[in-house]
Amino acid sequence: MNQPIEADVITYTFTFIEIISLIxxxxxxxxxxxxxxxxxxxxxxxxxxxxxxxxxxxxxxxxAKSVTRGVMSEMEKWGELGRNVLTSSxxxxxxxxxxxxxxVEHSYNGKKGExxxxx
Numbered sequence: 001m002n003q004p005i006e007a008d009v010i011t012y013t014f015t016f017i018e019i020i021s022l023i024x025x026x027x028x029x030x031x032x033x034x035x036x037x038x039x040x041x042x043x044x045x046x047x048x049x050x051x052x053x054x055x056x057x058x059x060x061x062x063x064a065k066s067v068t069r070g071v072m073s074e075m076e077k078w079g080e081l082g083r084n085v086l087t088s089s090x091x092x093x094x095x096x097x098x099x100x101x102x103x104v105e106h107s108y109n110g111k112k113g114e115x116x117x118x119x
Contacts, residue, residue, distance in 0.1 A: 014022070
């Protein structure tokens with residue numbers, strides 16, 4: 001009863017095609033894992049850029065509104081001035097910052113701040 005038990009060893013040899021198939025299968029799995037990681041990484045980066053872009057657009061919108069308010073107030077002032085000039089009579093218009101009175105001629109005599117009448 002003490003006979004040694006012999007184990008049958010089965011040997012299997014790979015052919016060249018099987019070795020290439022095994023290598024390409026492992027490479028395919030590795031590339032698949034890399035592709036999934038790369039996709040997730042790029043999505044995170046894209047989300048970060050999207051968030052920064054939204055913040056910049058809010059800043060641009062605020063700046064644009066401020067500029068628009070300033071420009072509109074200036075345009076309203078110029079429009080008011082234009083309407084006043086177009087609707088007033090010639091005696092009420094301003095000429096060079098000096099009021100023109102009907103029948104009186106004003107001239108600048110060369111001295112700063114002095115104005116002489118044409119009398």
